[in-house]
Amino acid sequence: MAHIPTTSDRAPAPARLLAAGRRRAPRIRWGGLVDHLVLIAGALFMLAPSLMLLQMSTIPDEQIMRTGPSFQIGDRFLPNLDKALNESMSFSGETTGRNMFRNSMILGFGFAIGKIVIAMMAAYAIVYFRLRFAMLAFWLIFTTLLLPLEVRIVPSYEITQQLGLLNTWTGLIVPLIASATATFFFRQYFLSVPEELVEAARIDGAGPIRFFLDILVPLSRTMVAAMFIIMFVYGWNQYLWPTMISTEEGRFTLVQGIKQITQGLEGGHIPEFGRSNILAILAVLPPVLVVVFFQRWFVKGLTDTDK
C-alpha cells in the first residue's frame, strides 16, 4: 500500500515519539511476562528456606516439634533473638551469638583482607619485577590450587600445632590464606594493565612502592571488591579448619556453633529450634549483605576493560 501522509507524520519529532509510545503502550509483551514469572518463582524457591527459618523463630519450640513449619507468625521472635545473641549454649558461657558473630567476622575479614594483601603483593612481584625464576615461582604458587586446605589438612594441622598456634587467630587464618586463587586473578589483571602506565609513572618519578600504592591499587579496586566478596564468603563459611584449630569455646564461629542444635537433640530434651534458627539467619546475613553491597563492583571487576 502506498504511503499516505498523516498528521502524526507531519508533527514535530517529540510529538511523533509520544504518539508512537501511546500506540505501543497497551501491547503486553508475553515473553517478558513469562521471563518475570520464572524469575519470581525461582526467587521464591530460593528464599523459602530462609523464610521458613524466620517463621519458625517466632513460635515456641514445642510447637515446632509438634507441627513443623507453618504460616503462623508467633510472638517469640524477640525473646529468641535475645537468647540467641546473649545466652550461651555451653558451660563456659562464651558461645553466645554475639561472640560467635564477632569471631566469624574476624575470620571473614581477616581471611579476605589478608588474602587480598598478600595476593596483590605476590602478583606485583611476579608481574613487574625481573625476578630470577619468576615463572617458576608463579607455577609453584599456582599448583597450590591443586592443594586446598582440605587435602593438606593433616600436615597443616601438625605445623600449626608445632608452632603453638592452636586457638589463635593467626593459626586459624594464615593457613587458610595459603592458596593461589587471588594471586592468579591479580596476576592476570596486572598483565592487562598497559605497560606505558608503568613507564609514564617511572618518568613521573614514582618508585615501585609509589606506583603500587598510587596507581596499581586504585586501578584494581573493582578487582579487589570482586576478590573481597569471594574470599569473605569463603572464609565465613569455613567449618572443618576452625573446628580443628579453635577448640576453646570463646573462639567458636557461627558456622561452628550451629551444630549445637544436633547436640541438643542427642541430649533428649527439646532442642532450641527458635534460637538456632536465628543463629542460622545470622550466619547467612553477612555474606548476603556483602554480595548485595559489592555486586556492582563485582561484575565490573570481572568484566571491566577500561584501564
Place this chain on the structure above:
Amino acid sequence: MARVALDRVRKVYRNGFEAVKPASFEIADGEFLVLVGPSGCGKSTLLRMVAGLEDITEGSLSINGREVNGVDPAERDIAMVFQNYALYPHMTVRRNIAYGLKNRGMAKDRIAAKVQEAARMLNLTEHLDRKPSQLSGGQRQRVAMGRAIVRDPALFLFDEPLSNLDAKLRNQMRIEVKALQRRLGVTSIYVTHDQVEAMTMADRIIVLNAGRIEQIGTPSEIYHSPASVFVASFMGAPPMNLMRGAIETGAVRLSDGTALMQAPAGRGGAVTLGIRPEDVHVGEGPADFDVALVEELGAHRLLHGEVAGQPFTAHVLKDSPLGPGRHRIGLPAGALSLFDPDTGVRL
C-alpha cells in the same frame, strides 16, 4: 634546555635481535628532531633508550655533555608523551598533570599554579576535574602534553603521539604541538611513521630503516636529495618514481634507450633513476608516458601509467586537460636522482 648526543648507540634485545644498529647523531638546543621510518624499524626503541626506559646495549648517550646511560628516567629531566597517552585512568586531569610534580616534592600551591598555567595553555581549564575516560581523544592527547610541559623538562620525547587521532584532528594537533614546542623552545625528539608529520614538523629528520640510519637532514634535503632508494620511496606522497636505467655512451638513459642527460664523469653501467612526480614536465620532452589512470585530488591531479614499461606517476595542475593516453614527458636533469642499483645508495 638541552643538547643531546648519541655516540654509536646500539640496542640488542635479550632475544638477540639487534633493533638499533650503532647510531650517532647530535641534537642542538631547542631543535625539533623527527625520527621517521616504517613500523618495526626501531624508532621507539631508540626513543626509549633516550628516555631510559630501555637499557643501552653499547655506546654512549649524553645530555648536556653528561653521560646518562645508567641514569634513572626520573633523573634525566625528560618528559614523554605516549601513543596511547598512558594517562592514569583513576585520576582527574588535575591529578594526572600534577602527579610528576607531587612526586618531586613541590609545594602544593606551586603545583596548583603550574597546573593552572598548563591547563590554560592547552585549553583544558574546564576539564580539570574530569577523568580521562570522560574526555575525547584530542583532549586526552592534550592532557598527556600537559603532563609533559608542567615539569619544564630539558627534553620532550614523543612516541607517535597523534596516531590514535582521526585525520582532521591530527592535522590540527600537529600544528598545535609544533607551535607549543616553538613557544617553549624545548629540545624535542618526535617519533612517527607518518612522513607527512615528519616533513611538516621537523627542523631535522632522521630516517630509520631496519634499525639503521638511512639519512639525517632537513626536510628539504631529505625530500630533494634522498640519500638512498629507501628514503626516496618512503618520503613523499606519492613517492618518488624509481626506474631502471643505465649510463651508456655518455648519457643517462631509460631502459628503452631514451637519453635523459649527460652522464656524470667516471660512471657506467646500470643505475636506478629517481624523479619526484611534480618535477616531471608533462606535454613535451624525449620520453613517452602511457597514462592509464587519472587521480583527481582537487587542487591537482595525478597521472598514473608507465614509462619504458615501468610504473610511473606524474603530477599536473588541476586545469591540465591531459587524460589517459600517450603523452610526451621531460625529466629535467636537475631533478633527477641517480642511485646504485645494488646498494640503493645515491650516486
